[in-house]
Amino acid sequence: MRVLVTGAYGFVGNAVVRRLAEAGHEVVALTHRPPGTPLPTLPVAKVVHGDIRDGAAVATATAGVDAVCHLAALTRVRESFEMPDEYHDVNVNGTASLLDALADRAAVDRPVVVFGSTAAIYGAPEQQPIGEDVTPAPGNPYGMSKLAADQLLQRRGESGAIRAVSLRCFNISGSVGGVGDGDESRIIPKALAVAAGRYPHLEMNGDGSAIRDFVHVDDLARAYVLALNAPVSPYRAYNVGATPASMAEIVNAVERVTNQPVPVVHRPPQPEPPRLVADLSRITTELAWKPERSGLHDLIRDGWSVASRADR
Template structure:
């Protein structure tokens, strides 16, 4: 299958590209603007911006893609509060532009398969415990709202029969693939490593650090996306969580990082925050539909892989 991976040079995108190549797919990576990083060996590269519908149309027309993995997005919940229109422009309108480019060829090509990467934060903070895909989305930031809107666009277009789609909702991704470190400052594990290496003075935890979240290995998410692409059926769409299915407290993440690195982590404790005590993925649908199970999402393994990639 010839697969286009948007955002294919990012932290998740590179892992997905490698996963697709290993499965024997022909992969073309789409990235925006100047290219400072080369794609994995064996992958082709095109440049394009989701906001440029004409360029997207040319990219789609120039090759007969059978599959699309749509990862490109703006992803900061906090950043979206100060730039809400920018987030809707890229994440929602950008997805619309991609679908419009595909639609321009719907009468001359077979239906494509699409995996759209959404996010677990669309569930919001009103739930606690295991989160099922059947729960209503409650976006609490422009970022989350832009992803919900894009999910709906993907589902609506799939319903026409022009493509089959699976929307995946990854939980807290960690680990590393191909030695590429996660540098997202919105995530706790990169910030723990920053504190360990002196780039930050401390890591902030709310209350006693007992809030429980679901951490999943980057490689497991990549394999789930590969399987999701094969599960697409023209005229249908579905949403599938990708998580470990187990919870880990923030305090346990810090303690495990200290064990893995052999270094202390300075923690600054803030007053308890109004937040759900436990948010974990219900991954029963991923089991049933994709026959997928996370194989590398042990916390110690994730942090070991992440730490190896973090070091020079």
């Protein structure tokens, strides 16, 4: 299968490209990095440089492909409050640009589009663990933009233009091929950066008892490969999580794995849900997916393999 990966050189894209190539797929990469920019070595057959909102670039990238793994997006929750219009433009209008390009390609018979969605679309539901049928209620512009893109994907699927799969990812960590998560606004990358000596301490709201769900980027990448052959149509959503852990547990695990101290400065508690955990029954039953590298020790060890030598 010839598969386009948008955002192919990002944290998740890197892992997805590697898993696709390993499974025997031919990969086309779309990147917003300008031509001439040095790119990491990835097993891709073709690289197209262009913004996901650029119709001409997207048309070039989609030419001849059988499926798309759509990862190109803005993803930082805090930043989205400062740039809500930009998040909507990239995440929603960019998705529309991609789907329009596929619709214009009469030679493609209902291509598969696997969309990188997020648990942020759920907001803070009382129901735990969170199932895919929970009514979405995003609490930030990032989640709102991803929900709008998800709904657009569903409408196109139900129209018969595509077969659509939405992977609603919880917190992604770990590393593949020397590429880790560089967003130090997230708990594991920030704790690892403190362990590496780049920051004096980690700030934490409250006592660290809040629990979130984490998944290794390589386990997530395998979910993309499985989703290409998902026996569902026209649209299906799957949660992708694996390991619930509290903020305090993460700090303790980082100290054990790195053998370095992670000083914590506790800030006043903020209004936030005490627990956000994925119900994985759908993806494990329908796609036969299960996490293999998402234990807390593995997540942190693989993240540390990059963070310990990073010069950011």
